[in-house]
Amino acid sequence: MDAEQIRDEDVLKWVLGQRFRAAQKKKALEIRKNIISAEHDGIDEPAGIKAMVEEMNVRMKKQQVRVDQAILRVMDIIEYLPEDSLEKEICEYRHIDMMSWRQIEIAVPMSRSQCNNRYNEAIRMLLQNARVKEIAHEEREKYEEYIQQKSEAKKWRKKRAEKNPEK
Secondary structure, eight states, rough: HHHHHHHHHHHHHHHHHHHHHHHHHHHHHHHHHHHHHHHHTTTTHHHHHHHHHHHHHHHHHHHHHHHHHHHHHHHHHTTTTTTTTTTHHHHHHHHHOOHHHHHHHHTTOOOOHHHHHHHHHHHHTTSSSSSHHHHHHHHHHHHHHHHHHHHHHHHHHHHHHHHHOOO
């Protein structure tokens, strides 16, 4: 397998993971809102706090729209897999139901390595489809930016750990 194919696989896996990332962002917003609300519970809240909580509600609604859009996009991509195939089932469990690999291996039932083999086969099957391959190419730049940001964050954490080894 050449480097281009591997990169397409990585990009496609990242695209399929967008529902998970969008749901995580929504969950983080909900937690922040709940913490702020709890800190001011029972207090005659100043208008600024009420406005902030309302703004967080607006952001959560927008994030829910992103989650819903991500679900539809993931479903559209997975739809290219053969109906009733194990590969499709595993992709649905992973990217729509957001199941862990442990949960998937119990649901299927297969070993983790067998599930991963089937999943990787599903990715290869999807990339045989011209539309899915086009999606991977369209998203390549965003994926590269994402990887760059993760790499920079990792370097920053490493540098911080070296400066403060006791933390």
